[in-house]
Amino acid sequence: xxxxxxxxxxxxxxxxxxxxxxxxxxxxxxxxxxxxxxxxxxxxxxxxxxxxxxxxxxxxxxxxxxxxxxxxxxxxxxxxxxxxxxxxxxxxxxxxxxxxxxxxxxxxxxxxxxxxxxxxxxxxxxxxxxxxxxxxxxxxxxxxxxxxxxxxxxxxxxxxxxxxxxxxxxxxxxxxxxxxxxxxxxxxxxxxxxxxxxxxxxxxxxxxxxxxxxxxxxxxxxxxxxxxx
Amino acid sequence: xxxxxxxxxxxxxxxxxxxxxxxxxxxxxxxxxxxxxxxxxxxxxxxxxxxxxxxxxxxxxxxxxxxxxxxxxxxxxx
Numbered sequence: 001x002x003x004x005x006x007x008x009x010x011x012x013x014x015x016x017x018x019x020x021x022x023x024x025x026x027x028x029x030x031x032x033x034x035x036x037x038x039x040x041x042x043x044x045x046x047x048x049x050x051x052x053x054x055x056x057x058x059x060x061x062x063x064x065x066x067x068x069x070x071x072x073x074x075x076x077x078x079x080x081x082x083x084x085x086x087x088x089x090x091x092x093x094x095x096x097x098x099x100x101x102x103x104x105x106x107x108x109x110x111x112x113x114x115x116x117x118x119x120x121x122x123x124x125x126x127x128x129x130x131x132x133x134x135x136x137x138x139x140x141x142x143x144x145x146x147x148x149x150x151x152x153x154x155x156x157x158x159x160x161x162x163x164x165x166x167x168x169x170x171x172x173x174x175x176x177x178x179x180x181x182x183x184x185x186x187x188x189x190x191x192x193x194x195x196x197x198x199x200x201x202x203x204x205x206x207x208x209x210x211x212x213x214x215x216x217x218x219x220x221x222x223x224x225x226x227x228x229x
Numbered sequence: 230x231x232x233x234x235x236x237x238x239x240x241x242x243x244x245x246x247x248x249x250x251x252x253x254x255x256x257x258x259x260x261x262x263x264x265x266x267x268x269x270x271x272x273x274x275x276x277x278x279x280x281x282x283x284x285x286x287x288x289x290x291x292x293x294x295x296x297x298x299x300x301x302x303x304x305x306x307x
Contacts, residue, residue: 062297066294101299149300
C-alpha cells in the first residue's frame with residue numbers, strides 16, 4: 001500500500017496521518033504539495049488530511065478543492081484509486097465534487113473538540129472491512145463546520161445505496177439527540193462515493209492509534225486500508 | 230468595469246448564523262425583525278469588452294468558485 005498525503009497551506013494533521021499510515025502499512029507515505037500536478041507513480045491511496053486549508057476562507061475546503069493537485073486526485077479516483085478525506089479533507093472532497101453534499105456550520109454554532117462515539121454502518125469497503133458490522137468505536141472530533149447537508153434525493157440515494165460509512169451515536173450505539181454533535185442530517189459522520197473507493201469523514205481516526213493517547217479504535221480504518229491493496 | 234456578486238443561501242437551507250444574528254438583534258431591542266439570512270458580497274474589478282462578456286466571465290467565477298451551488302444562489306450586478 002503506497003500512500004500520498006496532500007499538504008495544503010493550513011493543513012495541520014498531515015503528521016498524525018502519516019504516523020497512522022506508517023504504523024498500519026509499514027510504508028512511509030509521500031507528502032505531496034498542493035501545487036504539484038502529479039501523484040507519485042504507483043500511489044494506491046491519496047489522503048487529504050485535516051486542518052484549516054487557506055484559513056477556511058470563502059467556504060471550508062473551497063479553495064483547496066480547486067488546487068492544482070486535485071485534478072490528479074480526481075483522475076486517481078476515476079481509475080478506482082482510493083481517496084480518504086478526514087475533517088477538512090472531507091470538506092475538500094465535497095467542494096471538489098468527489099463526494100456529494102456540503103458541510104455547513106455546526107447547528108449550535110460552536111466549535112466541538114471532544115471524544116465521540118460512532119457506529120460503523122458499512123464493513124464491505126476497503127476502508128472499514130476490519131471493523132465488525134455495527135461496531136461502536138470511540139474517536140475524537142474537532143470541527144466547526146461538520147453539519148452534513150444535502151438535498152433529499154441525495155440523502156435517499158446515500159441511504160439506499162449503503163453509502164453512509166459512519167454515524168454519530170452515544171456509547172450504547174443509540175442515535176440522535178445530544179449524540180449528534182453538529183446537527184448532521186441522519187447523524188451522518190462519513191460517506192462513500194458510488195464505487196466506495198472514496199471516503200470522507202469528519203472524525204479523526206488517525207488520532208486514535210496509540211493506547212497512550214486515548215485508545216486504538218481508529219486503527220481498524222488503517223488496518224483495513226493496509227490489507228486493501 | 231466594476232461588478233458586484235451577491236451569494237445567498239437557497240431557500241430551505243438552514244442558516245444557523247442568520248438565526249443567531251436574528252436572535253441577537255431581537256435581544257438588542259431592534260424590533261420587527263421577522264428573519265435574517267446571511268450571505269456574501271464580492272466587489273470585483275474586471276476587464277471585459279462589454280457587460281455581456283463580463284457577465285459571462287462572472288458566471289464562470291460563480292460556478293467554479295464563488296458559490297457552492299448545492300446550497301447557494303448567486304446574482305451579478307455590473
